[in-house]
Amino acid sequence: MSYLHVLNGDASLTAFRQSEVPGEPVVCREFICEGKAKNTKDPELFFESRAKHLEFHYGIDQQSYHTQVVKELEKLKPSGSFPSEIILWFDYDVFCQFNLIFIIHLIRQRFKELPLISLVDLPKHTEPATFNNLLNARVLLTPGDLEIADDAWDAYCLDTPQALELFAKFNTGNLIHLNTAIAAQLPRFPDINNGLSIIQEFFLQRLQMGTYRWYDLYKLFWDSMPIYGFGDFQLDIMMNRMINAGVLEQEDQMLRITSLGSEILANEENYLDYASMEHRWLGGVRLKESPWRWSKTLQRLVAIDK
Template sequence: MSYLHVLNGDATLTLFRQSKVPGDIVVCREMMSVGKVKYTKDPSTFFASRAKHLGFHFGIDEQTYYTNVVQELEKLQHSGSYDEVILWFEYDLFCQINMLFVLYYLKSTVKILPRISIIDLPHHPDVKDFEALLEQRVQLQPADLQLAEDAWDAYCLNSPQALETIRKLPPGNLKHLPEAIHAHLKRFPSVEDGLNVIEKYFLQKLLMGKYRWFDLYTLFWNDMKIYGYGDFQLDILIKRMAAVGVIQEEAQMLSITSLGREVLSKEENYLDYVPLQHRWVGGVRLAKSPWRWDEATDSLTRIDQE
């Protein structure tokens, strides 16, 4: 049997190589849960749009993106020559959205798909026995592959309605997908104060006192593991919040401002201060979106826009 293993990022690469698991490796170095994703059936068009967006908004060099990310993913085009493709992805949003993309890319570029299996990977760095995990892999069925395709398409659309419908469907062997989609939808601005769930979390913690950024991140990593964010993704959020003026940093300590307190108490709305023109949640451009998260109903709601 010949295997092609797909890992989510380089974090487990060294340990995986040291294991006795046979096969070749492709590393997915994307972060599809952050920033704009374009709805298209053409991977080259998708990557061109993605590279432009990441370069403009996050300072990721386009050539570096193509060299480190795209060229590595293009190895998946040869997966038809393997007996089995095995996906090693965790349960969090970061991993699950990347996994959906990998399945989309496989279907878009490989004429005859080999057997595709997934590993229910423990949260890094808790992975110790790759060989045992390999024996517990689950083969994806046609219904699973169709659900993954539908979920990826829905994630890229300019409206989240389809995705909210999908999260309520039986997940089959994609058992972590509903919770990941739920976490994604909670990143839409709140109907009450304009904060998404992560922004609100940071403000609520800072309301209790000042924190060094790493200590604040550590609390987030312990309390909200479902997002799977690293330093880079959290830095983006903190810088945005500081630019808006709801938090501030002084002597390496983060604290909430008076505006931040007013937003938390619903005296002010975060969206009155934050520019949304280039803010995306999946395929949804927030500046043009009427969709808000309603914590009371645990669902999205449409608001009237002026």
């Protein structure tokens, strides 16, 4: 048996290499739950679009993206040593689950004949000694599971989130965390009353109670909303956007809410009137042009007149 292991990020790579699990690792360094996901069946067109978007809006150099992300994922192609099984090691959170459906989609695009594909439910901060037990507990994904993943990916890339929202209510088979992760992604659309995403609102609500050192605020987020799985990089970008919109102020390491931020929390102002939404995307949805808003009352997305 020849194994190809897809790991979600470099954090698990060191532990994997220290374990005695046989097979070669492939590291997925994407963060698909953020930014634009071009609706195309051509991986090369997807990566080209993604590289341009991430450079322009996230400051990630295109060459670095191709070297660190695209080149690494080239290992997920048929070659002389065709793998007998591809094993996917992914956590339960939004960050990992959206990467997971992307990887399954990519494998299905590149392999005309699929090897066995299995899934390891990878806990956070896994020790090397536990990898073999996790490997033995892996679940073989059925053709139906792979179809669910691919359909969810297609839905994420559409310019309307209605199809994706349905997956939050579906039984997603052996992809046991996928529906929960999709349900958590939906409130990241602007709120119908104040224009804030659920994470932006979390930060403003905490800062309304007092100032925080940035790292303490991040830790509070990680402890309170572990479903998202975001790291410093994603949160730094979010904070900078909120500062540029005038709802937060930063002095040295301390963050505080502004009067505008308080007015937005009280639904007296709308965040979208102050924040630039140019080139802002969630998957296939361009937020500047999208009528879709999150309703806390209805717990679903609703379309507004634009």
